[in-house]
Amino acid sequence: MTVVPRSARSVGWHVLCVAGVLVVLYPLVWLAFASVKPPDEILSRLSLLPTRFVFDGYSKGWEGAADVGFGRFFLNSVLVAGLSVLANVLSCSLAAFAFARLKFRFRGALFAFMITTLMLPYHVTLIPQYVIFQQAGLVNTFVPLILPKLLATEAFFVFLIVQFMRGIPRELDEAATIDGCSVYRTFWHVVLPLSKPALVTTSIFTFIWTWNDFFTQMVYLNDTEKFTVPLGLRLFVDTSSESNFGAMFAMSALALVPIVLFFLAFQRLLVEGVSTSGLKG
């Protein structure tokens, strides 16, 4: 074996990693620059940098479609994602507390059932769910997007919070019980505050997944007025004419901004969440 000096190996390692990062992040950098290029340069010039910076795409894209501005789509997305976060945190932590701390009949069976639903493709419940919401006159509202979260159907998060709560020393709840706390107060004042890391992870992932969700939103929302960001972007799917490229990439870039900000703010927590719970990113 040849001996390679430590510093040289270290440099080599960094070179390899940086090269990998460049390849992986290239599409995002490309998007950032494409959004400020003149439309005819986007595909015709290989250089990342535009010959001149043009912000027409942003102003044109922001006008949206069918008299509904893109700002409206953003507002709708923020509303849906925000309410989803609240609904998920509340309902999943309630269920998780029962599974992690309380004894009740069929606990084992119900827990096993919950884990099984993790693997269930949502298509097997999709059509009857649609029929229910359609009969109730709730299609084309945000209810079908949020109500399932209020009923803790996202087993991933129940499981995540259960795992976390199991790690909280039981002595703390026992002390609270001895001091006269009811189960409800033990949950609210002892276990829930201590579960904050798991709740934050749940919130961030719920926000990002709801923000990205396309399928459910496309199924349930028809009016342009109700469109969310992915549905607004969908309007560009059919267009392959270069004249629309400016607006398309400007809005795509804007659509990714919230996720990038969340990522930058919470990246350590997100990565830890994935490695400890196996959450899908």
Place this chain on the structure above:
Amino acid sequence: MTTVRTPDPPVATEAAARVRRRDRPAGHRRRSQPEAFAFLTPWLLGAVALTVGPMVVSLYLSFTDYDLFTSPKWVGFGNFAHMFTDDDRYLQSVKVTLIYVLVSVPLKLTVSLLVAMLLNTRRGTGGFYRAAFYAPSLLGASVAAALVWRALFMGGGPVNEVLAFFGWHTPSWVDDPRFSLASIVLLGVWQFGAPMVIFLAGLKQIPAELHEAAAIDGAGAFRRFRHITLPMLSPVIFFNLVMEAIHAFQAFTPAFVIGGGRGGPADADLFYTLYLYEVGFQDFRMGYASAMAWVLLAVIAIVTAIVFRTAKLWVFYDDAGEGR
């Protein structure tokens, strides 16, 4: 003196059982039960009204013709028979999805393992790189990322140009039936960050002494990988394989966007879920769509069962025999 222990008379065991039942576990159970169900109410409602109930209904619908507006008409196994004998687009969607799963999952796991091993060779400094490699996992599932991907692989786009520079002249990937699916596979592989992070956590659990001892015994890097890293990591590989496969079967957004909303050139991007969406929500053949959903569930269940069955052969649990 030894006496043969006679079994307790039935009456005694009954009484003993009654006493035991009144002991603390039972008493405790009785105390917390009402509160437990108070906490469980939202979840139980969801499980009944949005999971189990709809599953039963969709199983029923899969044996009917149903268009959402007139009541379902029983057709027996008609939908299933039609799928496999009479519906070329269905068979095409099965083919496309199977190719996607069989190619993208192993590729994604290989890339994620290699990058995880690269990051794991050094301690401490990998945080930035780990985060950067992970980012596409969060962004990649969006419509925006798929739109970018479509442009990158279009005729005259960066991928064409770079390949042409190396002497390989390709058509517009997204418009060519032979290349279109490949671009979607690559979009899937790009999101290797999540399994990579899980691999990295697994690699950190492997005791360094194992590698040191093997190195002293003269094992090279490849043999250490083959005989230490792989077996020690096999539970994590197993987990990632199951999760990624389940996920890949349900891919939708990239196929919808890159295929232009209609399955791409010559239906080359007609993913299973895309066809299901078309059948259910554009043609309103909801019985047929339900039948498709149940076949999907069956396939995912079978694949998962196979992976679990073969796990005994290749998944190595370090703590086998102890505890648990």
